[in-house]
Amino acid sequence: MDLLQTKGIEKQFLGVKALKGVDFAVKAGEIHALMGENGAGKSTLIKIITGVYPASAGSVYFNGKECKFRSPLDAEHAGISTVYQEVNLLPDLSVAENICIGREPRTKLGFIDKKERKVQARKALARLDIDINVGENLSSYSIAIQQLVAIARALDVDCKLLILDEPTSSLDENEVKELFKVMKKLREEGMAIIFITHFLDQVYEVSDRITILRDGQLVGSYEAKDLPRIEMVAKMIGKTPDEINQMQAGIVKNTKFGDTVYEAKGIGRVGTISPVDVSIREGEQLGLAGLLGSGRSEIAQIIFGVDPHDSGTMTMCGKSVNFNSPQKAVKAKIALIAEDRKVTGIIPDLTIRENIMLALQASKGIWKTMTLKQQEEMAEKYIKLLRIKTPSGEQLIKHLSGGNQQKVLIARWLATNPKLLILDEPTRGIDVGAKAEIEALTQQLCGEGMAVIFISSELEEVVRDCDRVIVLRDRKKVGEVAGSDISLKNVMKLIAG
């Protein structure tokens, strides 16, 4: 019998029908992958199952009974534990407080037992092989650790169904392995797990069955072993396997480089990154490779003036510059699409149009405004160009799915017509289709003479797209490869040291 079943789930948002009658079933003791492009409705389906939103139509059965959870806590009491895509933890509380929130251990007098809480938190983290100080504030840890804490919190709940919505998007390989070990163990114990990810390898590594959504509709449910990878991708994006092969082959590297756009000599910042040289020419795509925390993002932040450098010099188009704030970098026609979309990217309560025009307007200042018509045309243009899935530019950006938010941010910076575009993990947490689009876009921009710095954890992407790769380890530059020397093997060798 199915542990969880949904029948004809529909969800209508303002202007968008996110789900159009989805039937979905999960058995006890299986790992079930839920797949689909960005905006397919995966997160929405999860949120309806766990009571974040009410469904517009349809019903949810859990354990054979029809359920209408009114809140995630309600679902948790019934035995469904969830890690949502947007990690919803409290950064200013300690790790232990975050893990035990809502079910704190009590002393006999009814006060919170702080010692016991730390013990429980440590135990929960130990399941994932993490050993950190649980008394520290959550915000003092990296996004990866925060995500692991969220997972540990979910695992700590005694539950029959565990739901993980893109839990691995910021984890490194080892952390993912550790997570998979735990997931497999839980499966042995008879727990059902719904798993959403954009990493296709991961799907095949752990899942027993795969359900695919497209545009809010169910495409089908399949045994993982009966569904070849290329066919799964084809079903996700609604194309035939042949068309996909063509898409991937379509990436052509630009080989004509112009003058040096940006050059930095020995830029560094004490405690952040040891001095490095970075230079990039027009039309060139420079990759920064290395493990998480190796100093990739830190270089981007220094170039963009978020964390000003305290050693070295830089020149932009031959002129000596010194960025100590993003404003200056923006004026010098540098753009950064930073790693943490939610914190440093989107302005959630503004519309797509406003989010797109923001950087351009900021570089123009307060007085030089664009008419509403110009703004709308600009939004319209980028919505079409980048295929942003939205009913209109007047939709609030917070209502878009992750990949579409990412596209809006790309639009924001393309609108400023930058000379140097820095992309920090632009493909994290977005689907294959959008990924291919972004890769093709950067190539096209390089062809038009833009310089692009590309940062990604996915080495295949770096190797495939970049003309030169700087490899970092332990906040130091350990090597550089260019042209035909760029291969997965060479880069990996440098990373490993």
Add this chain to the structure above:
Amino acid sequence: MNKSSNKFRHLVWPLVSLALLLLFNAIFTDNFFKIEIKKQDSAQAVQAPSGTVESPQPGTSWITPENYESVNDSVEAAANAATEEAGAAAQTVQDSAGQQAAPGKKDGKGVSIFGYYLYGTPIDILNQGSKVMVLAIGMTLVIATGGIDISVGAVMAIAGAIAALLISMLDAGTCIGAGMGPSVYWIIPVLAALVLTTLAGFWNGMLVAGFGIQPMVATLVLMVAGRGVAQLITDGQIITFDNPGLVFLCNGHALFLPFSVWIVVAMYVIFGLLTRKTAFGLFIESVGNNERASRYAGIEARRIKWLTYVICGFCAGMAGLLAASNIKCADSNNAGLNLELDAILATVIGGTSMAGGRFFLSGSLVGAILIQTLTTTMYMKNVSPAIVAVPKAMVVIIVCLLQSPVFRAKVLSIFASKAAKGGVQ
């Protein structure tokens, strides 16, 4: 969704509440809506309003701590009396002229440009509410950046103090500019007060945006110290004045309406244009919604925040001038007392979130009118000033709840399920 309905959605509930309140008054308060057109006789028009509390001789006077008590009482009484008197709008100019001794009373001798003006409770509400309406502009912008300014009441006192001090010096001829004559030189204290309070706002902005101190704490400094500064300026005394220009601000009439109403209109037009016809408003909302991302987008977040505090100081200065003009004296202890709360409430009622982000100047304006209508209503119903805060708080809570979509959905679902159950039985 259609755009225009979106644009005005935040106004719906405050306006509904205001309408209900007015309806209540229409039914239970006699002559509430009675508005008369009065003619100002020209002899009085140029003459300064007379009948201020204290001094038999014209000109400013200093009140020493010994006679402070009585003045203070009459000042308080004035605020209440003004609305009560206005409520009984049947009085004519001739009746009321010269009979009332309290300052700030609508004694019908305000200066009017065209000789005609409207007179009645609704008009009086607008006049009395002008201070909070002006304050609410600055407060709305500050709150939209995710901040708050609790010093505006004290800053109002500073504005009144400096204006009164300067006008008294000018009257006495001990200040440069006295040669211009009383009909012109009142502009000096007005400008000085606005400059000084704008600097006060600059100070607040420096603490918040420059040094990164929490807004509540940063503006608490001036909230506490501001009245002390005002006391220093006036040497601990209450300075009264009767300069026609200064008195005109909150007692005069122009184009049928109290002049203060036109000040409010001008301020809203200026700041409405400044925020919506430039990118300033967008940047404020962006910074209030996600400061870090705004910085990454190239917005000078600190400068934007700083600027909102400067504007807030300027608005507080204007409100302080109105308050002083209204009662024709500068009372450092009581001018603008607790008005920061009214300004914050007006902002919140108007649909601007305390968390920052989207802001609505029009909403704040309606909010301020709502609060003043409520206050006036209660005075007219003889609710003691001591307990006025209670019903006020209740109305504020109700409007804020109505503004929340979550709350409305909850209430609706309760009604829906009741109806459904009723249907089954």
